[in-house]
Amino acid sequence: MELFFVGIIGVTTLFFVLFLYSIFGKQPGEEVRARMEQYLVESEMAAKAYVPPDEEEAAEKPAEETDFVAGEDDFLKETRGGSGGAKKLLNNLGSIITPRGMAARIAKKLASADVPLKANEFVAIQFIATMAPMFLFIFLLKKTLVGVVLGVIGFLAPNIWLSIVKAQKLSAFKSQILDTLITISNGMKAGYSLLQAMEMVAREAPAPMSTELKRVIKENSLGMNLEDCLKNLNDRVESEDWDLVTTVVLIQRQVGGNLSEILDKIGFTIRQRMKLKGDIQTKTSQAKASGMLVGALPFGIAFMIYLINPKFIMQLFTFRSGFFRGWFVVVFGLIWEVLGMYIILKIVDIEV
Numbered sequence: 004m005e006l007f008f009v010g011i012i013g014v015t016t017l018f019f020v021l022f023l024y025s026i027f028g029k030q031p032g033e034e035v036r037a038r039m040e041q042y043l044v045e046s047e048m049a050a051k052a053y054v055p056p057d058e059e060e061a062a063e064k065p066a067e068e069t070d071f072v073a074g075e076d077d078f079l080k081e082t083r084g085g086s087g088g089a090k091k092l093l094n095n096l097g098s099i100i101t102p103r104g105m106a107a108r109i110a111k112k113l114a115s116a117d118v119p120l121k122a123n124e125f126v127a128i129q130f131i132a133t134m135a136p137m138f139l140f141i142f143l144l145k146k147t148l149v150g151v152v153l154g155v156i157g158f159l160a161p162n163i164w165l166s167i168v169k170a171q172k173l174s175a176f177k178s179q180i181l182d183t184l185i186t187i188s189n190g191m192k193a194g195y196s197l198l199q200a201m202e203m204v205a206r207e208a209p210a211p212m213s214t215e216l217k218r219v220i221k222e223n224s225l226g227m228n229l230e231d232c233l234k235n236l237n238d239r240v241e242s243e244d245w246d247l248v249t250t251v252v253l254i255q256r257q258v259g260g261n262l263s264e265i266l267d268k269i270g271f272t273i274r275q276r277m278k279l280k281g282d283i284q285t286k287t288s289q290a291k292a293s294g295m296l297v298g299a300l301p302f303g304i305a306f307m308i309y310l311i312n313p314k315f316i317m318q319l320f321t322f323r324s325g326f327f328r329g330w331f332v333v334v335f336g337l338i339w340e341v342l343g344m345y346i347i348l349k350i351v352d353i354e355v
Contacts, residue, residue, distance in 0.1 A: 106122040115241070133158040179211075205217045219236050301340065320333070
């Protein structure tokens, strides 16, 4: 027990030192950013002021048609100069405690979820959410168990939130694939190239499709091959439908062919797949509801018995007979409950 408290004191001391460093230390790269700020501003102003003689007509176009090309996208924006104290704290703290390999993996997850945070900022938030309740309840309120439980919850909560945001974003992206394919195909039939058709979709489509296509266009404008840009997009969205689109586009750029006609066929295939998925979901909804009901039934029965006769149900937690304890039955039942629910859900989960 003494070693446990010594470890807690050591971690708390480290947190306090990091806190002081985050307040009085400089943000990583702040000196370089300060030196480059004037050149960045002057370059942007000169680029906006200069209009070639043969492109005067292009300068008269509405602003909404070119903003997404000339302006910086949200995922590429950096905080220049006046970063707040909280952001400075997260940057400095996260840069110290975040390993390089972990930062790359977390940055990929944040990009997939469209969360405007850096990897070191996310790790700093996770660290504070873990240590703050542990320090409060263990040292101030003298409740070790509560502090440990809340610390574990604080460690897991940011990852759970990130997974939920990513799932919502991917669900919205998948629902926009069919309309995107139709728009790109119609644009190519009207004489646009693939990149021009994607620019049109990026300008008119809602998020997250517009955000992802803007990122593809930005990466391509910075010198990356369009094939690599599409592969990066496919890695971010993790969609079977978009994987089919990416594969077809890559093959077409190598062997040639009528891409608009191919996209129409892919759109038809995706539409039929969505229809089939809807039929399967309808026909398996009864089995899913039955599985959820069977899974909830033991908890409902235990709650009703507790209301009627609390002493009877509490025998599961107070009974002792040698090595055997009553709560062993509860743990054993919960394990089989989870296993049964998993088997039922896997049975009714039909892939198309």
